[in-house]
Amino acid sequence: MKWVKGAFSWLLSIATGIIVALLISIFIFQPTEVVGSSMEPTLQPNHRIYISKLPHTFKYEPEYEDIVIIDSRVDRPRTFKDDLRDNFFFNILSGAQDHTIWVKRVIGKPGDVLEFKNNQVYRNGKPINEPYIKEEMMYASDEKIIVPKDHIFVMGDNRNNSRDSREIGPVPIDHVLGKKLF
Template sequence: MSRKTIAMELISWTKSLGIAFVLALIINIFVFEMTGVDGRSMNPTLNHGDRLFAIKTNQIFKSVPKYGDIVIVDGNINKNRTIIDEAKDSAIISTILRRKNMDFLIKRVIGVPGDTLEIRNNKLYRNGELIEEIYIFEEMITEDMSIRIPDGHVFVMGDNRNDSRDSRDIGPIPLKNVRAKVIIRLYPFNKMGKL
């Protein structure tokens, strides 16, 4: 093989790899992402080290998550997220740069726009009705509160209510900060399945 043929082959492979990388990055920014659970705030539903597959339906269709959906949110609610932020925070770029956005939280949607949420005597009420929460880790021990969820926001909480940084601390999450809906647990393999 001549040097020219080898060079042409290398250029062809480099172009193909570059196109594949750009396509993977676009899909990761706009369509889906894989992420890991860091911490205990979603116990017992999710555990530290679980690997998850999430789809970005909210970003694609501007939809409001449903009650009970497990979502990935950006807890920095005062920052106006841009496409550059999405690119920097994508799993691919984060892995390359070896950095992780510590404001990303995995939580359960408890309230949607227009809802009134109340916590009284460590029980959660939505629009005046007690919510039966079979998924929580243990009985919640927290201060009483009452909040009406504004338009364009959701209220999220961890399933491990006594060890969770969530909307009780940071406030309702703007829909633009809801990055993805968790669909499947991929790892550990013995717990693989739809959430």
């Protein structure tokens, strides 16, 4: 009987550790891997980055130029089940690689008017100084985009090779899963 108590104690300790790690990675801090080249030269493919989940947990708005992790499925609401499924540890256990989670840079916040002309991004009528982009952007549009309340507009640093808000539209704040720490 003594070995049963010992085994139970070990199992309880392991289960507690797994639950604590899962809660930390859902609500506080999570490693993730950069997939693709849309954030070059700032982030390279397959680089591991660490993100703070606090912006998602407390639903606060990121700042201009923050690098954020987003759920690109902006056409549907997010649920707690999504938070579990998008968790780093779940992806390791399942072997899944989700192509709906993107790493991008914040370009526009609620109320901003964005334009794309002269191979540059204009925010509220002024060109944005973007020393972090890979090369001159080869994109123009006559459309003026007004970022709605509780949304942000994101773009990759490799503007000519990036799926971003130009394709999916502004991203709801609750689809911002975290902010890059280091």
